[in-house]
Amino acid sequence: MKLNFCSLSSGSSGNCYYLGNEFHGILIDAGISASSIRKFLRDMDISMQTIMGVLISHNHTDHIRGLEVLTRKNTLPAFTTHAIWRSILSPQKNISRDCIREIGLQQKFHLAGFDIEAFPVCHDAPETVGFHICAGDKKITIATDLGHICQTAAPYIKEANLLVIESNYDEQMLMNGRYPYYLKKRIQSDHGHLGNLQTSVFLADIINDNLSHICLAHLSKNNNTPEKALQTLQQTFSEKGISLNGKHRISVLNRNSPTGVIRLVE
Numbered sequence: 602m603k604l605n606f607c608s609l610s611s612g613s614s615g616n617c618y619y620l621g622n623e624f625h626g627i628l629i630d631a632g633i634s635a636s637s638i639r640k641f642l643r644d645m646d647i648s649m650q651t652i653m654g655v656l657i658s659h660n661h662t663d664h665i666r667g668l669e670v671l672t673r674k675n676t677l678p679a680f681t682t683h684a685i686w687r688s689i690l691s692p693q694k695n696i697s698r699d700c701i702r703e704i705g706l707q708q709k710f711h712l713a714g715f716d717i718e719a720f721p722v723c724h725d726a727p728e729t730v731g732f733h734i735c736a737g738d739k740k741i742t743i744a745t746d747l748g749h750i751c752q753t754a755a756p757y758i759k760e761a762n763l764l765v766i767e768s769n770y771d772e773q774m775l776m777n778g779r780y781p782y783y784l785k786k787r788i789q790s791d792h793g794h795l796g797n798l799q800t801s802v803f804l805a806d807i808i809n810d811n812l813s814h815i816c817l818a819h820l821s822k823n824n825n826t827p828e829k830a831l832q833t834l835q836q837t838f839s840e841k842g843i844s845l846n847g848k849h850r851i852s853v854l855n856r857n858s859p860t861g862v863i864r865l866v867e
C-alpha cells in the first residue's frame with residue numbers, strides 16, 4: 602500500500618493538506634482557491650477524481666477559502682461538525698447543500714480507506730477541530746490552529762507517526778512587532794495560536810520513536826520565519842538532551858506552495 606502526505610499550503614494565508622493512497626485521497630482544509638488546489642494536485646500527478654472528500658477544521662477564511670467552489674464545481678463532499686457547519690453556512694450561502702456531511706466530535710468515520718476522528722482544540726472560532734487519521738498501521742495527526750494543547754487533544758497528538766503541528770509565531774518577533782497589543786494578546790492566549798517555543802517544549806516532552814515525521818505548520822507571515830521555527834525546536838531539543846539522530850524527520854511547511862511529498866508507505 603502506498604501512503605503519501607503533502608502540504609499544498611500552510612500558514613495564516615491559507616491551509617490545505619493532501620493524504621492519499623494508490624487509489625484515493627482526501628484533503629484537509631480548503632483555505633486556498635479551488636483553482637490553486639487543482640493546479641497543485643495536477644503538478645503532483647494527482648487526479649481531482651481520486652479525491653473523496655475534504656475535512657474542515659474551522660470557519661476561518663485561511664481554512665475554507667476554496668470550499669464553496671470545490672463543493673459546487675467538483676461536488677466534493679465536505680466533512681465537519683454541526684457547530685462548524687453552522688458557523689460556515691451563515692455567511693457562505695452558496696456552498697452546495699448536497700456536499701454537506703456532518704461528523705461527530707471524537708466519533709470515528711470511514712472515508713477513502715481511512716479511519717478518521719475529529720478532536721476538539723482550543724482556538725478563537727465557534728468550534729475548531731484537529732484530525733486524527735489512521736491508514737493501516739500509520740497514524741497521522743493534524744492540528745494547525747490551537748492556543749494550547751489541552752488534555753483532550755494531547756493523546757491524538759502523542760500517537761502520531763506523522764504530526765502536522767502549528768508553530769505559528771516566534772515569541773520575540775510577535776512581542777517586538779507592529780501588531781496592536783490586543784492582537785498580540787489574542788494570538789498568545791489559550792485560544793489563539795501555538796508559538797515556536799510552546800510547540801518545541803511540547804514536542805520535546807512527547808517525542809518517541811514512533812513519531813517519524815514532524816511538520817511545523819501554520820507559520821505566521823509577519824511574526825515568524827522557517828529558520829526561527831526550526832532553530833527553536835533544535836535548541837529546545839538540545840537543551841533537553843534529545844538528539845535528532847535521523848529517526849525523526851522534521852520539515853517546516855511552506856506558506857504559499859507545496860512542500861515535498863512525504864512517503865509514509867512506499
Ligand SMILES: [Zn+2]
Nearest residue numbers: 613661663746
Ligand atoms: Zn488558520
Ligand SMILES: [Zn+2]
Nearest residue numbers: 661724726746
Ligand atoms: Zn484559525
